[in-house]
Amino acid sequence: MPGSGVNMTVDAGPVPSGERPRAFKVKIKHWRTLASWSWNAGDDVCGICRNPFDGCSPEAKYPGDDSPVVWGTCRHAFHLQCITQWLSSQTEQRCPICRQNWEFKSAEENEE
Amino acid sequence: MAARGGGQVGPAKKLKIKPLKLKPKLPANFVETTWAKLQRSIQAVFAEEKVAYSFEELYRAAEDLCLHKKAGFVYQNLVNECEAQVTRVLGKLSQNQGSTFLSELEKEWQTHCNQLLTIRSIFLYLDRTFVLQNAQLKSIFDMGLQLFCQQIEKSPGMERTLSSGLVEMIALERRGDQSVDRKILKSLVKMLLLLGLYSKHFEGEFLEETKSFYAKEGADKMRELSVLDYLVHCERRLEQEEEKCKEILDALTNSPLMKIVEDCLLKRHLDEILDKGFNKFVDQLKLVDLRRLYKLCFRVGGSDLVRTALCNYVKEKAGEYVTDDKNRSRMVQNLIDLKAAIDKVVLECFDDEESFHSSLKEAFEYSINLRQNRPAELVAKYIDAKLRSGNKGGGEEELENVLDSVLVIFRYISGKDVFEAFYKKDLAKRLLLGKSSSIDAEKSTIGKFKTECGSQFTNKLEGMFKDVDTSRDIMAGFKNSASVQSKLKHGMELYVNVLTTGYWPTYPPVEANLPAELRDYQEVFNKYYLSKHSGRRLMWQNSLGLCVVKCKFKKATKELVVSLFQTVVLMLYNDADKLTYEDIEKATGIEPKELKRTLQSLSLGKVRVLVKEPKTKEVNPTDTFAFHYEFTAPLYRLRINNIQLKETKEENQNTTERVFQDRQYQVDAAIVRIMKSRKTLSHTLLISEIYSQLRFPIKPSDLKKRIESLIDREYLERDASNAQIYNYLA
Numbered sequence: 001m002p003g004s005g006v007n008m009t010v011d012a013g014p015v016p017s018g019e020r021p022r023a024f025k026v027k028i029k030h031w032r033t034l035a036s037w038s039w040n041a042g043d044d045v046c047g048i049c050r051n052p053f054d055g056c057s058p059e060a061k062y063p064g065d066d067s068p069v070v071w072g073t074c075r076h077a078f079h080l081q082c083i084t085q086w087l088s089s090q091t092e093q094r095c096p097i098c099r100q101n102w103e104f105k106s107a108e109e110n111e112e
Numbered sequence: 113m114a115a116r117g118g119g120q121v122g123p124a125k126k127l128k129i130k131p132l133k134l135k136p137k138l139p140a141n142f143v144e145t146t147w148a149k150l151q152r153s154i155q156a157v158f159a160e161e162k163v164a165y166s167f168e169e170l171y172r173a174a175e176d177l178c179l180h181k182k183a184g185f186v187y188q189n190l191v192n193e194c195e196a197q198v199t200r201v202l203g204k205l206s207q208n209q210g211s212t213f214l215s216e217l218e219k220e221w222q223t224h225c226n227q228l229l230t231i232r233s234i235f236l237y238l239d240r241t242f243v244l245q246n247a248q249l250k251s252i253f254d255m256g257l258q259l260f261c262q263q264i265e266k267s268p269g270m271e272r273t274l275s276s277g278l279v280e281m282i283a284l285e286r287r288g289d290q291s292v293d294r295k296i297l298k299s300l301v302k303m304l305l306l307l308g309l310y311s312k313h314f315e316g317e318f319l320e321e322t323k324s325f326y327a328k329e330g331a332d333k334m335r336e337l338s339v340l341d342y343l344v345h346c347e348r349r350l351e352q353e354e355e356k357c358k359e360i361l362d363a364l365t366n367s368p369l370m371k372i373v374e375d376c377l378l379k380r381h382l383d384e385i386l387d388k389g390f391n392k393f394v395d396q397l398k399l400v401d402l403r404r405l406y407k408l409c410f411r412v413g414g415s416d417l418v419r420t421a422l423c424n425y426v427k428e429k430a431g432e433y434v435t436d437d438k439n440r441s442r443m444v445q446n447l448i449d450l451k452a453a454i455d456k457v458v459l460e461c462f463d464d465e466e467s468f469h470s471s472l473k474e475a476f477e478y479s480i481n482l483r484q485n486r487p488a489e490l491v492a493k494y495i496d497a498k499l500r501s502g503n504k505g506g507g508e509e510e511l512e513n514v515l516d517s518v519l520v521i522f523r524y525i526s527g528k529d530v531f532e533a534f535y536k537k538d539l540a541k542r543l544l545l546g547k548s549s550s551i552d553a554e555k556s557t558i559g560k561f562k563t564e565c566g567s568q569f570t571n572k573l574e575g576m577f578k579d580v581d582t583s584r585d586i587m588a589g590f591k592n593s594a595s596v597q598s599k600l601k602h603g604m605e606l607y608v609n610v611l612t613t614g615y616w617p618t619y620p621p622v623e624a625n626l627p628a629e630l631r632d633y634q635e636v637f638n639k640y641y642l643s644k645h646s647g648r649r650l651m652w653q654n655s656l657g658l659c660v661v662k663c664k665f666k667k668a669t670k671e672l673v674v675s676l677f678q679t680v681v682l683m684l685y686n687d688a689d690k691l692t693y694e695d696i697e698k699a700t701g702i703e704p705k706e707l708k709r710t711l712q713s714l715s716l717g718k719v720r721v722l723v724k725e726p727k728t729k730e731v732n733p734t735d736t737f738a739f740h741y742e743f744t745a746p747l748y749r750l751r752i753n754n755i756q757l758k759e760t761k762e763e764n765q766n767t768t769e770r771v772f773q774d775r776q777y778q779v780d781a782a783i784v785r786i787m788k789s790r791k792t793l794s795h796t797l798l799i800s801e802i803y804s805q806l807r808f809p810i811k812p813s814d815l816k817k818r819i820e821s822l823i824d825r826e827y828l829e830r831d832a833s834n835a836q837i838y839n840y841l842a
C-alpha cells in the first residue's frame with residue numbers, strides 16, 4: 001500500500017485488565033477522512049517540461065485531472081500534453097529519455 | 113459711475129468764443145440781462161436759497177442764449193460759478209481737518225451733487241446740444257465733479273486726511289467698533305471713485321493697513337486660539353472682508369484684499385495649523401472642521417499639504433496596527449475601520465479628490481506591507497472567522513458587506529501568495545471538517561477574489577470545491593458497489609474526500625496505528641479507487657480525520673464526535689480500563705506532541721471521558737489514564753473540543769515556510785520559461801521580465817541567487833563574450 005504511512009499493531013496492544021467482560025466500550029460508527037491522490041510517477045519531474053508531476057504541465061491550467069501523466073512501455077513517464085507534442089515534432093517515435101521505441105503503456109499493464 | 117482715473121484729465125479749458133453774426137432785432141443788452149438772471153439763480157442754488165424765477169423761465173432763458181449762439185459764453189460762465197462755489201466750500205473745510213472733517217466733507221459732497229443736478233436741469237438744453245457737439249467738453253455734472261476733485265487736490269493735506277480717515281474708519285470697524293458709520297464710509301468711497309481719487313492714494317494705504325493688521329492678528333490668534341477656533345475665526349474674517357468689499361469698495365480691490373488676508377491668516381501658518389490640528393480632527397472624525405480646514409487650505413493652494421498630512425496619518429495609524437503584536441486579533445478590523453473612516457473624510461470633506469485616493473492607496477500599501485506575512489495571514493483568518501459556521505452576525509447581506517470591506521484591505525497586500533496559502537489552509541478545514549456556514553457564501557467569496565486577482569489566483573481554490581463535489585460522486589459509487597459492500601463487515605460508514613495533490617495544503621503525514629476496522633476499510637477503498645483511476649496513488653491524510661464513536665458508560669451510551677487520533681486512543685479501552693502513557697504511546701504509535709494534545713483533550717477538556725492520574729493540568733509521560741465509567745452528560749451526542757480547528761504555531765510557521773519554498777520554485781520556473789522562449793537575454797531585461805510575471809515581492813539580490821543556481825544546474829549559461837548576457841541551454 002504505497003504511501004499509506006500506517007502500520008497496524010493493534011493486536012500487539014496493551015495488556016487487558018482481565019476481569020472485565022470483553023463486550024465493547026467504544027465502537028466506531030462513522031469515519032470521515034481524506035486521502036490525496038497524485039500520479040504514481042515518483043516524486044520526479046516530467047523529463048520534458050521539468051515541472052513536477054504534482055504540478056501543472058505548461059499547457060494546462062490545473063494540476064491533477066487537467067495534467068494527466070502517461071507511461072511508455074519503457075516505464076518512463078511524461079505529461080500527456082508534453083509527450084504528445086514531443087512525438088509530433090519528431091519523425092521517429094522514440095522516448096526522449098531512453099530513445100527506445102515509444103509505445104503508450106495500457107491501463108491494465110499499469111495496474112500490477 | 114465716473115471712470116476711475118477721471119481725475120487725470122487736466123483743468124477744464126477756457127473756451128475762446130468767436131464773435132458770431134448777431135441777429136439784428138435783439139435788444140442791445142439781451143445777453144447781459146439774461147445771463148444776470150441765470151447767474152443770480154445759480155448763486156441762489158449754491159447758497160441753498162430760494163430761487164426768484166420759475167424753473168420754466170430759467171430753462172427758457174438758458175435755451176434762448178444757446179439759440180442765439182451764446183452757448184460757449186454760458187458754459188464758460190457756468191464753469192466760473194462752479195469753481196467759485198467749490199473754492200468757497202472746500203476752502204472752509206480745509207481749515208478744519210479734525211474729527212468732524214469726514215462727516216462734513218460727506219455732507220458737502222452730497223449737497224454739491226444735489227446742487228449740480230438742479231443746475232443741470234436748468235441748463236439741460238446746453239448739456240444736450242452744445243456740450244454734446246463739443247467732444248472736449250465735460251457734461252455739466254461731470255464738470256462740477258471735476259472741479260470738486262481739483263479743489264480737493266489743491267487744498268493742502270486734504271486728500272491725505274481723507275484717505276487716512278477712511279482707512280482708520282475701516283480699521284476701527286475691524287477691531288469691532290460698532291459706532292463706525294458705514295453710510296459715510298460708503299458715500300465717501302463712492303466719491304473717491306467718482307472723482308478718480310480712489311486708486312491714487314486710498315487703495316494703497318488701505319491695503320498696507322490691512323496687511324499689518326492681519327499679520328499681527330494671525331500671529332496673535334494662532335497663539336491664543338485652538339486650531340479649531342482659529343479656523344472658524346479665519347472663515348469669519350474672510351467672509352467679513354468679502355462682504356465689506358462688496359458693499360463699500362471697488363470690485364477690483366477684492367482680489368488683492370483677499371490675497372492679503374489669506375496670506376496673513378492662513379498661508380504663513382499652514383504648517384502649524386496642520387501640525388497641531390489635523391491628526392486630532394481625523395481621530396475624532398470632526399467632519400465639519402476637516403471640511404473647513406480643507407476649504408481654507410485649498411484657497412491658499414495648500415491642498416497638497418492636506419494630502420500629505422492625511423497620508424502621514426494613515427501611515428502612522430496603519431503602521432501601528434500592523435506592527436502591534438499585542439493586538440493581533442484586532443488588526444484587520446482596525447484597518448477596515450480606518451479605511452472606512454478615511455474614505456468618509458475624503459468623500460465628505462476633501463471633495464472626493466482623485467489625487468487623494470491614489471496617494472492613500474500608496475500609504476496603505478506601504479504600511480500594510482511593513483510586515484511581510486502578518487497582514488496576509490490575519491486577513492485570511494478574519495475571513496475564515498466570518499465564513500465558519502456558528503459565526504454570529506447578520507444575514508447574507510451583512511456577510512457580503514463584511515467581505516467587500518475586507519477585500520479592500522486584501523487589495524493592499526503585496527504578498528498575495530502568503531494570503532492564498534493561509535486562506536487555502538482555512539478553507540480546507542472548513543470544507544473537510546464540515547465547518548463552513550454556507551457553500552454559497554464560500555463561492556461568492558471566491559468570485560470576489562477572481563474579479564480582484566484573476567482566475568490564476570482562484571484556480572486552485574476552485575479546484576478544492578471541485579474535489580469535494582467529485583468525492584461525493586466517488587462515495588456514492590462506492591456505497592452502491594455490491595462487491596465493495598460485501599467486503600465491509602464492521603457496520604461502519606466511511607466517507608473519503610479524495611483530494612488532488614497540488615490544490616490543497618500539504619499536511620505533514622502523522623503516523624498512527626489504526627484499529628483493524630479502519631485498516632480494512634482503507635484497503636477496500638484503495639482497491640476500489642485505484643481500479644477506477646489507473647496511474648495514480650493514494651496518500652491517506654489522518655490529521656484531519658473525524659469519527660463518530662459510540663461509547664458505553666455505566667449510566668448511558670453516548671455518541672462522541674472525535675478526531676481520528678482521539679478515536680485511536682479511545683479504541684484501546686475496549687481491551688483495558690486503565691493505561692499508562694507509555695502503553696498508549698506504544699500502542700497507538702502517535703508522536704508525543706500530537707499524543708499529548710490528544711490525551712489532554714480527552715482528560716482535561718470540557719468532556720472528560722478519560723480520568724488522568726495524577727490530576728495535574730499537564731500531560732506527563734508518567735501519567736495513567738482510566739476509562740471514565742461514571743461519565744454522564746445531558747446530551748446524547750457530544751463533540752470533544754475540536755483540537756483540529758485550533759491553530760498551532762508550527763502550523764502557521766509551516767504555511768509561511770512553504771510559501772517561501774514555493775516562491776523559489778516559481779522564480780525558477782519563471783526564469784526557465786522566459787529563457788526558453790527568448791533563448792538569449794541580458795541580465796536587465798531578464799530581471800524586468802521576471803518582475804512582470806511574479807505576484808509577490810522579491811529582492812533583486814534573491815533573484816540573482818536563483819539565476820546563479822540555475823546556471824549551476826545547467827539550465828542557463830553566461831555568454832562567453834559578455835557576462836551580462838545569459839543563454840538558455842536546451
Ligand SMILES: [Zn+2]
Binds near residue numbers: 046057
Ligand atoms: Zn511535462
Ligand SMILES: [Zn+2]
Binds near residue numbers: 098099
Ligand atoms: Zn523511455
